[in-house]
Amino acid sequence: MSVTKLAYYPGCPSEATALEQHISTEAVFEKLGVELVEVEDWNCCGAAEAENPMLVYALNARNLAIAERASLDIMTPCSICYYNLARTANALKEDEKLNAEIKGIDSSLEYNGTITAKHVLDVLVNDVGLDELKSKIVKKVNIKIAPYYGCYISRPPGTAYDDPDDPVSMDQLIKLIGGEVVPFSQMKTLCCGGPLMMTRADIAYDMARNILDTAKSAGADCVALACPLCGMMLDAKQADIEKALNIKIEMPVIYITQLLGLALGIDAKELGLEKNVVDTKELLGKVV
């Protein structure tokens, strides 16, 4: 295992709507013996709402710079935060003039390109590594799982770390913990609709329903995911989708860090499994 210490960028949803993702990420890395140092006084990445890339670069330069001063690569559990951190790192490395200009805003924005941004799933599968994870697994997560990657793990090409059409990192992790991956390849990387949730809920609900329905007809016990906005859409809003479309879905949606945590023998409560909105209790009986 090459990684022992990382800067941890939790992102805004970690403080409320995606609390369980945050808790389970911390619990998993503690169990793996990887120290996470929270990026001190971190700020929002701008998410998808900052359409001006200059604003994204300046906001994320600060977070990158804080991690760089501690000489640590920066890791985040949120796919949008990951995209914004990673594209900022790329832009500031490639464009010296832009980097100088951003440094000019405030000295705390000085990023010299010596550390990189990583997504939690990438760190787990590719840095900690499947062999290391395997050696620490104590339980079999005997669950049928639909692996849902969403957008920024495999797109766009400049920042993605997995295959754009058929990403595999989550599939590998699910198989490793004893889960069964249900056929889901046509849905894996389809957008959850999250960015339109507040302005065109009709479209957003349709997209989320499509993903959840497909998981259900593929025989999944739950959907696994790696992004808090996908979690908001597929889990926290699932009851709203059911109500608006007059359907029943009742599909548990669980963060991949929670599933891995169970396999590592971490207590369900420490992984925040009572905080997922669609009930996960029934599934816990299948962890043996």
Add this chain to the structure above:
Amino acid sequence: MIKTWELDPGFKDEIMKEPGGEHLTSCYQCSTCTIGCPITELVPSYNPRKIIQMSLLGMREEVLSNPDLWICLICQTCTARCPQDVGISDLLSAIRRIAEKDEEAGKLKIESPRPLFDTAFLHTVEKYGRLYDIGLAMEYYPKREGSFIAGQKAMMKDYKDFGMRMFFKGKMGPLGGHGLLKGVLPSKIKNKDVMKKIFKWAEEKEK
């Protein structure tokens, strides 16, 4: 029919000057972006290829007033598949920003509430350094509905059940033992001055 005398030959340069719009003229109209777009599947009128062609032709008014601009998910599928590296997701974002500038200048009325949402989101980031969901909703809904009362009603309709779910699951409020007013009050960063500087700089850059 295209009114050739109303075309704006400078429109493509205007787009290409915006960050993200640089590769507009690389497009050779293969339509890969549109065929793979998850929005086009649901809303057949949505056609990024056509938006690009109209932009290249200089159909400024038609492009900027197209309501479909505001239903892009920024999911990056088009960007990932484009054989010409047009960067369509970023390109559409550049076009949306031009539309927003036109609206600010009183030249255009955007029907979609999306700019209001984005603005309300960013206001909380500028003020606190982090997203504050409740502050965002308190600004967005009244602006979208046109009055404070109508805004509160719309917000309750959308978020009453959701809020209760967050409360009982211990994600917002006192339950669950992660702080009494978690998610209810804004989470603030210490260095708020730097947020002011960042937003001021980015705003200047947009001009």
